[in-house]
Amino acid sequence: MKFSDQVKIIDKQTIQEDVFTITFDHVPEMGLVKPGQFFNVACDTTLLRRPISVCEVTPTSIVLAIKVIGKGTAFLSKLRVGDQMEIMGPLGNGFDLVEDSKVLVVGGGIGVAPLKALFEAIKPKNISTDVIIGFRDQPYLLEAFQSSADRCTVVSETDAGYLKGYVSEPLRAHLEETQYDMVYVCGPLPMLKAVAHICNEKKVNAQLLMEEKMACGVGACLVCTCKIKEGDFGFKHKRMCVEGPMFYASEVIFDA
Amino acid sequence: MKFSDQVKIIDKQTIQEDVFTITFDHVPEMGLVKPGQFFNVACDTTLLRRPISVCEVTPTSIVLAIKVIGKGTAFLSKLRVGDQMEIMGPLGNGFDLVEDSKVLVVGGGIGVAPLKALFEAIKPKNISTDVIIGFRDQPYLLEAFQSSADRCTVVSETDAGYLKGYVSEPLRAHLEETQYDMVYVCGPLPMLKAVAHICNEKKVNAQLLMEEKMACGVGACLVCTCKIKEGDFGFKHKRMCVEGPMFYASEVIFDA
Amino acid sequence: MHNLSVNLNGLILKNPITVASGTYGFGREYADYMDLNQLGAISVKGITLEPREGNGGIRIVETPMGMLNSVGLQNPGVHAFIKNEIPFLRQFDLKIIANINGNTIEEYCEMAEILSGEDVDSIELNISCPNVKNGGVAFGTDPNVVKEVVRRVRKSTTKHLIVKLSPNVTDIKPIAKIAEDEGADCISLINTVSGMGIDIHKRKMILERGVGGLSGPAIKPIAIKLVHDVYKTVKIPILGMGGIISGEDAIEFMLAGATAVAIGTGNFTDPKLPEKVLKGMYQYLETYKFENAHALVGNI
Amino acid sequence: MHNLSVNLNGLILKNPITVASGTYGFGREYADYMDLNQLGAISVKGITLEPREGNGGIRIVETPMGMLNSVGLQNPGVHAFIKNEIPFLRQFDLKIIANINGNTIEEYCEMAEILSGEDVDSIELNISCPNVKNGGVAFGTDPNVVKEVVRRVRKSTTKHLIVKLSPNVTDIKPIAKIAEDEGADCISLINTVSGMGIDIHKRKMILERGVGGLSGPAIKPIAIKLVHDVYKTVKIPILGMGGIISGEDAIEFMLAGATAVAIGTGNFTDPKLPEKVLKGMYQYLETYKFENAHALVGNI
Numbered sequence A, B: 001m002k003f004s005d006q007v008k009i010i011d012k013q014t015i016q017e018d019v020f021t022i023t024f025d026h027v028p029e030m031g032l033v034k035p036g037q038f039f040n041v042a043c044d045t046t047l048l049r050r051p052i053s054v055c056e057v058t059p060t061s062i063v064l065a066i067k068v069i070g071k072g073t074a075f076l077s078k079l080r081v082g083d084q085m086e087i088m089g090p091l092g093n094g095f096d097l098v099e100d101s102k103v104l105v106v107g108g109g110i111g112v113a114p115l116k117a118l119f120e121a122i123k124p125k126n127i128s129t130d131v132i133i134g135f136r137d138q139p140y141l142l143e144a145f146q147s148s149a150d151r152c153t154v155v156s157e158t159d160a161g162y163l164k165g166y167v168s169e170p171l172r173a174h175l176e177e178t179q180y181d182m183v184y185v186c187g188p189l190p191m192l193k194a195v196a197h198i199c200n201e202k203k204v205n206a207q208l209l210m211e212e213k214m215a216c217g218v219g220a221c222l223v224c225t226c227k228i229k230e231g232d233f234g235f236k237h238k239r240m241c242v243e244g245p246m247f248y249a250s251e252v253i254f255d256a
Numbered sequence C, D: 001m002h003n004l005s006v007n008l009n010g011l012i013l014k015n016p017i018t019v020a021s022g023t024y025g026f027g028r029e030y031a032d033y034m035d036l037n038q039l040g041a042i043s044v045k046g047i048t049l050e051p052r053e054g055n056g057g058i059r060i061v062e063t064p065m066g067m068l069n070s071v072g073l074q075n076p077g078v079h080a081f082i083k084n085e086i087p088f089l090r091q092f093d094l095k096i097i098a099n100i101n102g103n104t105i106e107e108y109c110e111m112a113e114i115l116s117g118e119d120v121d122s123i124e125l126n127i128s129c130p131n132v133k134n135g136g137v138a139f140g141t142d143p144n145v146v147k148e149v150v151r152r153v154r155k156s157t158t159k160h161l162i163v164k165l166s167p168n169v170t171d172i173k174p175i176a177k178i179a180e181d182e183g184a185d186c187i188s189l190i191n192t193v194s195g196m197g198i199d200i201h202k203r204k205m206i207l208e209r210g211v212g213g214l215s216g217p218a219i220k221p222i223a224i225k226l227v228h229d230v231y232k233t234v235k236i237p238i239l240g241m242g243g244i245i246s247g248e249d250a251i252e253f254m255l256a257g258a259t260a261v262a263i264g265t266g267n268f269t270d271p272k273l274p275e276k277v278l279k280g281m282y283q284y285l286e287t288y289k290f291e292n293a294h295a296l297v298g299n300i
């Protein structure tokens, strides 16, 4: 049996006006939790659960970092230490971890949350780990990247004291300079698309952590599909919650 | 304009496993708040608001006492000091206060909440104020009644160290012994019915604080009606939320 | 400043926000919570020829994000409405829509005639009532009956005429078309969806008549679909409703094809909701740089 | 110990709790969360003659206490179902209901024939699909088409046959009666209610096809009403569904007239829900001293 039960919140931190972290025990029933995997979290104010990636994994605890978007995340933001939270997981396939290589981590907004877990898992095992992170406004969750990435570039859309602009510009520059074995990406859809496009163009392997509305989270309802190349012209609908949320940039068909 | 806005919770007390009180500021816009009136309280987990009677009124603060029944009251039970609560009111007609008289207060369960406000308003003004309170199990909110009622009888359906049974038995006894000018009643429907029946039989005036599911709470939707005698055989549907929740026992037609 | 005024085929509202029949009484109660001058219109509590006491027993069942009601048209009758309520509502800058209900076509016509001489801005023909002559089946679900009732009411009055459609039909399009062809100036929808609730502890239906009308956010996706169906079918404007509780919801109805919207059950969640919805609409027009509210209608 | 077993006119379930087609895949995924032996039956993801990739674009819209889906019958086809899924499901003590879907009556019949020789316990005829030959209108909304499709499928198989009805009709009673008269062993309802959602920021319909199927607690009052309508109309048993998320909900369906119930969208809220609903049913029978689940059916 996979884990689906209540967990007790053992820590809660507000890290920005609308971004917070929740920590709970990593119980044995959850088994191994991979970066890029997620938990499906029940909210009193919504019918469906909300998928939230793991942001930090230790043998004893798991941290989620959450940005308030609507009703569900607003409910979660009101939970406090000691409260119970109903979750199931870990779900999805997560990142394929590349070892002893040069890797680049590219993230945007709350997409840094899963990248933090990824970074902590791959950093010690790779020759070099560069990072490019973009924010709309003020950045958050940067400490780990800034303190131990080989190179850490932060951009912001507004004039927040960081390089102004989008991740695509430094990305192109990085790819010109360095031959990366893998690019790990998570962020809003337009960013994923842009990064996938650039990586495909430069023929660099990239793993995208995708996002799509989900219902069951386990592969039963087929509402969360991603269009994946099949043969030269065909496609298959794969389930974001089972075969994803990680897909390789080279296999994804972005519609519209 | 009548009051409809957020209030800040300034105190919250758990008085039994599933009963708690919430205190907020009595702001001038609320105007005079009468015992028997109620506020309609918004809950994140339900579409409709929940009517809750005032349990204590001072010039500066208002206390609600709430029993957890379902989704709405469960949500309210999780609110904490400092949280905002969306309310409108005071609503309804409340009790007609009798002065310089002998009065009897009869309550059951969470029905003691509005009776507490009533009792504190009438006690100093009446010759004598007797009280009969019934609970299914352990009583709560009794201090005021016990410390200053002329007579305070507590019954419990279970063997909780109190007189075992229902309020109707001591009620009959009280009515035989004393000529009351008014009986004030609040409790579950079967109790209201029984008390109304006894008071009508004994020709004692009784004010019943009734309960019915509400929607608008202001008299616009007509879902909360009470059947009221009109002429000798006729009836009228009056609105529980405007013409009530207080009705005289002599005018109410209890169906079924 | 944006131009929020909309034209429902002759009935001009200063803004597209109205309140739905049966959820706002005759405006009196909510006037204590909101400036009624902010409303484009009020559709008053459904009125009948004679006063009615309405249904007995429990009249409401709360359901997930919705409610069932079975009020049964408790109302003071058309004459008391004219005498007591029109003068009250005329104090405010809003249009008055008289929602009329009958057991027979003759009753509808008689009410339309009576109201023709009175100071109301529009008549809303509620054809979701059970048709007494036709075995209690709602007028609005039988295309032939719809044809007959709209035709005859149209002949009884020159007032602006709204026909309010029931969602409880296999296909709403032909019914909307009939209403248009027979002279309706505007179509309002949706009325409540048929539903039922059972008290599992007493093991009986909660509402005395069993069936009640489902309203509230739960039915919004149904309403949006039906508004869009009707928008694709008729040329007359639509007054859309069903589960609106935010400015976003109101915008969604307008994009689906409604020229104005009505807030019903939403009023119970917040007595200031119409005002907030109006504000939300302003903000939306501002954000997306629309000059007027009409530009939203069917704009998908 | 209470007797929870129920008899759906020949299909005997060890308990009345089943899972609804399209919400439980072929059981594999949920087997990781719950012992499937607790289910009375599974109605598998709707299958078609040929494999289908389903609809493109966004397939879900969350709505207040409900969801719209537009999956478009993505499935591996009847042959892959037979080869891969039946053997998997046969490991568990539950009945297998094959939910079949066609573009034409011929396709339905062909699938029924194919499945007749296979190890499934029942065939559920989903007539809510758009009828390709009939201009895309759903099979289940036209009484004449229902008559034809049930009659011909009935002739194609001797398996237990469930006919699944669409709620999107003016009057479900005659349609249920036709299904019974043409030889259905059982009626299941409701399928999803037609709805639509619009993205107000992109100003376009969220689902590629515009319309989707509304499910979840939002539609429960509608489903209860329709189950009760059908219960009053036919003698064959009913498999009731629509918004069940608790034991209380399941009881409500049985009191309305369902002999067994299916959990659909509720599975998404909690992967252990069927187990919890079953427990709730036990408790109810215990509290009210009913000896068996059958005693609840229509008991209002």
Ligand SMILES: Cc1cc2nc3c(=O)[nH]c(=O)nc-3n(C[C@H](O)[C@H](O)[C@H](O)COP(=O)(O)OP(=O)(O)OC[C@H]3O[C@@H](n4cnc5c(N)ncnc54)[C@H](O)[C@@H]3O)c2cc1C
Pocket: A038, A046, A050, A051, A052, A053, A054, A065, A066, A067, A068, A069, A070, A071, A072, A073, A074, A110, A113, A114, A210, A211, A212, A213, A214, A245
């Ligand atoms: C696999 C996966 C992992 C995720 N991991 C995280 C995480 O670690 N931390 C985190 O904060 N979030 C994460 N998300 C996103 C998170 O699930 C959504 O933000 C959340 O579901 C929003 O729910 P809500 O009820 O707060 O907002 P809703 O009320 O559902 O939405 C409010 C508004 O925002 C829009 N909206 C909803 N979801 C999104 C979205 N995902 N992107 C953009 N607009 C949206 C809606 O259309 C709506 O208009 C993840 C999503 C997926 C699929």
Ligand SMILES: Cc1cc2nc3c(=O)[nH]c(=O)nc-3n(C[C@H](O)[C@H](O)[C@H](O)COP(=O)(O)OP(=O)(O)OC[C@H]3O[C@@H](n4cnc5c(N)ncnc54)[C@H](O)[C@@H]3O)c2cc1C
Pocket: B038, B046, B050, B051, B052, B053, B054, B065, B066, B067, B068, B069, B070, B071, B072, B073, B074, B110, B113, B114, B210, B211, B212, B213, B214, B245
């Ligand atoms: C004028 C008025 C004043 C009130 N004052 C108070 C007060 O001061 N303190 C207080 O705690 N409560 C008071 N109530 C009752 C309170 O409003 C209800 O308990 C509350 O609405 C229940 O909401 P819920 O969402 O928690 O339960 P729900 O989820 O609505 O109900 C859960 C279950 O309990 C049943 N139920 C719901 N309401 C009641 C009820 N009133 N009685 C019995 N069964 C019910 C439902 O049928 C359902 O099965 C008052 C009610 C009225 C009309």
Ligand SMILES: Cc1cc2nc3c(=O)[nH]c(=O)nc-3n(C[C@H](O)[C@H](O)[C@H](O)COP(=O)(O)O)c2cc1C
Pocket: B221, B222, B223, C020, C021, C022, C023, C045, C046, C047, C069, C071, C073, C099, C126, C164, C189, C190, C191, C192, C214, C215, C216, C217, C219, C241, C242, C243, C244, C262, C263, C264, C265, C266
């Ligand atoms: C309590 C109540 C009473 C209603 N009475 C009437 C009525 O008298 N006439 C009418 O045409 N519609 C009536 N309706 C239907 C509403 O006008 C509206 O069409 C429906 O509720 C859908 O909108 P909503 O979901 O915003 O409430 C009533 C609705 C409710 C909730």
Ligand SMILES: Cc1cc2nc3c(=O)[nH]c(=O)nc-3n(C[C@H](O)[C@H](O)[C@H](O)COP(=O)(O)O)c2cc1C
Pocket: A221, A222, A223, D020, D021, D022, D023, D045, D046, D047, D069, D071, D073, D099, D126, D164, D189, D190, D191, D192, D214, D215, D216, D217, D219, D241, D242, D243, D244, D262, D263, D264, D265, D266
């Ligand atoms: C994602 C999804 C897919 C569905 N697919 C099918 C299907 O393939 N065949 C079918 O007969 N019903 C299908 N349904 C309808 C359900 O079986 C059920 O009738 C409906 O959802 C109402 O029940 P619920 O509210 O409990 O979900 C589907 C429902 C959902 C939510």
Ligand code: FES
Pocket: A213, A214, A215, A216, A217, A218, A219, A220, A221, A222, A223, A224, A225, A239, A240, A241, A242
């Ligand atoms: S969310 Fe159900 S299959 Fe992915």
Ligand code: FES
Pocket: B213, B214, B215, B216, B217, B218, B219, B220, B221, B222, B223, B224, B225, B239, B240, B241, B242
């Ligand atoms: S709750 Fe609407 S009239 Fe009383």
